[in-house]
Amino acid sequence: MPRRLLAGLAVFIVTAASVPALTATAAAEPARWTLPSKEFPLGEPTAARQKHKAVAAGIDLYTVRHGKKGDGYTVSLLMKGKDSGSRANAEAAAESARAAGFPAALTEFVRPGVADFPEGTGYMARVGLWPLDQRDKAAEMVKQLKEAGISSKVDFLGDDGTQTTGPWDIRVLSVDPRVFRGSYHASLGKTVAARETTSSMAKQAGAIAAVNGGFFNIHTEKHLRGEPVGVSVVDGKLLSEAVAGRSALILKDRTARITEIRTDVTVTSADGEKTAITGVNRVAQPDELVLYTEEYGAKTPADDGAEAVLDAEGGVLELRASGGKVEPGTRVLHGTGIMADWIWSHAWEKWTVKVATKVIDLRTGKAIPLTPQTSVIGGGVGLVRNGRERVTAKADGQASVNMILRRHPRTLAGVTRSGMLLLVTVDGRRPGSTVGASMVEAARLMVWLGARQAINLDGGGSSAMIVKGKPVNRPSDGTERGVGDALLITP
Structure with missing residues (x-):
């Protein structure tokens, strides 16, 4: 928020003539970016509290705080390990708790639609409501439910994603x-x-x-x-x-x-055979060709595949079984299944293979x-x-x-x-x-x-x-x- 500084009760009248002319450097210096002063977009529609710290030339750090505590705790019944699901599953979980003497209730919520995924409705079965300073009572309810053979967990209502005051x-x-x-x-x-x-x-x-x-x-x-x-x-x-x-x-x-984005990584053998490299620096799946670089920092998988060790220019230094080091200055082509066969057939020692990378x-x-x-x-x-x-x-x-x-x-x-x-x-x-x-x-x-x-x-x-x-x-x-x-x- 903008602030005005008053020096005692003095009032200073500044005329244009009394202001020194700006130098060319000062005039060209861009204005410092600041946080918006308009209402904070989450919770109550009021301005947020903020602090500013200059870190370095052009770098600024802001601390923003808004809202107040208000949410408490409840206990969610679990449905095959999940705390939400279909209405039928939530009703069944609630009925199971009621039969054991616990006052379970059904909660409906709406997951908002986003650009590429439509809105959806879900359901939870819950027991009890406790203020913020009584989490221990919610935990005690979980213990009682467990003794009755019912799986549950403590949930903080602020985590739900529905209306909250924050903070x-x-x-x-x-x-x-x-x-x-x-x-x-x-x-x-x-x-x-x-x-x-x-x-x-x-x-x-x-x-x-x-x-x-x-x-x-x-x-x-x-x-x-x-x-x-x-x-x-x-x-x-x-x-x-x-x-x-x-x-x-x-x-x-x-x-x-x-x-x-997408990435396209290919390898072309000296005999003109070209194929896709489907992974970089990760564990290979069946019938995959994966490239390991010296930055990988671990041995390649020992998975009965085949490997071609390449120098910086793509020269094949060695053909070997899988499960070795990636030495500095080298790369390793690692094939499993049919791609191991590709290595044995098209990456012979002293040949050169070309690895092409596009993002x-x-x-x-x-x-x-x-x-x-x-x-x-x-x-x-x-x-x-x-x-x-x-x-x-x-x-x-x-x-x-x-x-x-x-x-x-x-x-x-x-x-x-x-x-x-x-x-x-x-x-x-x-x-x-x-x-x-x-x-x-x-x-x-x-x-x-x-x-x-x-x-x-x-x-x-x-x-x-x-x-x-x-x-x-x-x-x-x-x-x-x-x-x-x-x-x-x-x-």
């Missing part, structure tokens, strides 16, 4: 490319396979600021869970292939933009030049397009009640009309302190901030914003989580 605790980092003289980069840390904290990756790069990047694969072996789910380009090198059609953040020098912008149909200044980070869901809310949950693989409607901690990235980069963390999972945001609320927030394009990155316990080496938000795990990749702001 919200948000950090907004703005980077003005007209003033900032550094650059933007993606980082996977020391290796693709291992997870690292955002602050660790920021420290390695000497970054001024950083946020966590996209989602990573939690459904693979533990030592490989740093692998991005989707595209990753670091300083011009493709280190993880895209899921075609999903949203991504394209970084080059100090410019950022958001689009949908295609699906909005323009053109290839994105993979220069050393180019990085790409995959997003979880597109949020804003051309200044309007446009949540692409289905295209981005997140079309569910939990991802669209429920509130979680969020990390968001947006670009304004003037090219300003906005990085946002919305803290959550702290009842009474901050509730997080749904996908729809995240889109609304980014439009309020002035983003013309915006994307959702990984959230939950992964959400972290680092400024000058220290977290400025509060990760919901209580400490920083190791993640797959990060977006860095470097000098």
Whole structure:
């Protein structure tokens, strides 16, 4: 909110003649971007409380707080492990609890429609309602239900995604490319396979600021869970292939933009045989050809496949069985099933094979030049397009009640009309302190901030914003989580 400073009761009258002429440098200096003063878009329609801190030339950090605590706790009955489902399943769960002497009630909710996924209705069966300071009583109800053979869990009502008073605790980092003289980069840390904290990756790069990047694969072996789910380009090198059609953040020098992409990776043998490489730096599925780079940081899978070890120019140094190291300066073509046969037939030692990589912008149909200044980070869901809310949950693989409607901690990235980069963390999972945001609320927030394009990155316990080496938000795990990749702001 704008403020006026009064010095005692003195009134100063300033005439045009008394104002020194602006120098050419001062006149040309762009105005500092500030948070909107209009009503906050979530909760009660009033202005938010905000604090500002200058981080570096062109980089500003804002703390935004809004709303008040009001939601309490309930107990949700589980239906095959889920807390919501069809009306019939919810009624059956409620009736089971009533038969055991518990006053269960049916709750109907509406999951809002988004750009590529229609509105839907769901149902929950719930028992009881307790204020914020009585979570222990809700936990006691879960215990009693368990003794009666009924599965349930404690739910904070603020997580539901329906109407709430908040509160919200948000950090907004703005980077003005007209003033900032550094650059933007993606980082996977020391290796693709291992997870690292955002602050660790920021420290390695000497970054001024950083946020966590996209989602990573939690459904693979533990030592490989740093692998991005989707595209990753670091300083011009493709280190993880895209899921075609999903949203991504394209970084080059100090410019950022958001689009949908696909990747095309092929290999052509010296005998003219050409085939697709379907994966980069991930575990191979049956009948797949996967490329491993020296950044992978783990042995290739020992899966009875075949491998061709390549030098930097594509020369085949060695044919070997699967399950070996990727030495510095080399790449490894790894084939399973019929693609192992392709390697044995078309990647002979001392031959040269050509690996071609393209990242295609699906909005323009053109290839994105993979220069050393180019990085790409995959997003979880597109949020804003051309200044309007446009949540692409289905295209981005997140079309569910939990991802669209429920509130979680969020990390968001947006670009304004003037090219300003906005990085946002919305803290959550702290009842009474901050509730997080749904996908729809995240889109609304980014439009309020002035983003013309915006994307959702990984959230939950992964959400972290680092400024000058220290977290400025509060990760919901209580400490920083190791993640797959990060977006860095470097000098």
